[in-house]
Amino acid sequence: MDHLVIAGKTxxxxxxxxxxxxxxxxxxxxxxxxxxxxxxxxxxxxVNISDRSKESLLDHIDTSKYFLLPNTAGCYTADEAVRxxxxxxxxxxxxxxxxxxxxxxxxxFPDNVALLEATRTLxxxxxxxxxxTTDDPVVCRQLEDAxxxxxxxxxxxxxxxxxxxxxxxxxxxxxxxxVPLVVDAGVGTASDAALAMELGADAVLMNTxxxxxxxxxxxxxxxxxxxxxxxxxxxxxxxxxxxxxxASSPIEGLVGR
Amino acid sequence: MKIKLxxxxxxxxxxxxxxxLLTQLDIDARRxxxxxxxxxxxxxxxxxxxxxEGDQIEIVNFVGGG
Numbered sequence: 001m002d003h004l005v006i007a008g009k010t011x012x013x014x015x016x017x018x019x020x021x022x023x024x025x026x027x028x029x030x031x032x033x034x035x036x037x038x039x040x041x042x043x044x045x046x047v048n049i050s051d052r053s054k055e056s057l058l059d060h061i062d063t064s065k066y067f068l069l070p071n072t073a074g075c076y077t078a079d080e081a082v083r084x085x086x087x088x089x090x091x092x093x094x095x096x097x098x099x100x101x102x103x104x105x106x107x108x109f110p111d112n113v114a115l116l117e118a119t120r121t122l123x124x125x126x127x128x129x130x131x132x133t134t135d136d137p138v139v140c141r142q143l144e145d146a147x148x149x150x151x152x153x154x155x156x157x158x159x160x161x162x163x164x165x166x167x168x169x170x171x172x173x174x175x176x177x178x179v180p181l182v183v184d185a186g187v188g189t190a191s192d193a194a195l196a197m198e199l200g201a202d203a204v205l206m207n208t209x210x211x212x213x214x215x216x217x218x219x220x221x222x223x224x225x226x227x228x229x230x231x232x233x234x235x236x237x238x239x240x241x242x243x244x245x246x247a248s249s250p251i252e253g254l255v256g257r
Numbered sequence: 258m259k260i261k262l263x264x265x266x267x268x269x270x271x272x273x274x275x276x277x278l279l280t281q282l283d284i285d286a287r288r289x290x291x292x293x294x295x296x297x298x299x300x301x302x303x304x305x306x307x308x309x310e311g312d313q314i315e316i317v318n319f320v321g322g323g
Contacts, residue, residue: 044317
């Protein structure tokens, strides 16, 4: 079987999905099942002290079936991200973290300088760090050198659904990377996920594309199939692109010639 | 005594342990992580960690995210 391996841990699925923005926990659970994903991301937030009535997210997630990847979404400094990662480790069951250090509110683009700093700190503390970064091959290499267990460049801004904006950069990152390449963010529909995989990504991480679809459960299945199709196509070795036609049927033996 | 809990001031009868505070707040200790004066606590130390006047406590859990 063709498995995803990150930091020595094996996953049968190359699709990683989020837990945010679902209309209900029941829809989320069904979408997760349909996606076939084994790794799911969660956010770390303050408990609402005044209103204890809300159900816990973990009431709806079978942690024997899904591997939880806590994120540091919403953190704007290396210090905040490191604190959040440490809390996520205590709240969860592992030392893995999807590291985000945001640098700009409107684009949610990462602050790569702070990201590198937080990566170094957390790697030194024994974390398995999966950093969300821009699609910059140099930054990806720096993150790798800092000890990141994977690099997770964006395809487009978080939640934008624009699809892969810089195909060439992802190709270069694929060529450079010695750790798994996960395209994280920007996917809008199945063909975007397939393209990411055709470019050689080891996995795709998405949230809004599934949770925000009119039918999240069906879209989750579409994404599962797209990731598998894209992976198979990448492994199969596509034909070269040519300007002109090449006949598929024999040119000899035509009637009347 | 006064403490700061999740960024807000809170008046509690104290001193108390972290476990006792969680009980007072009706919070399941297995579902949260706690930072005490910027130090993340191991779950095993909730019973033995005492909260004092002016302490800063953060109680977090997992919520939906991407």
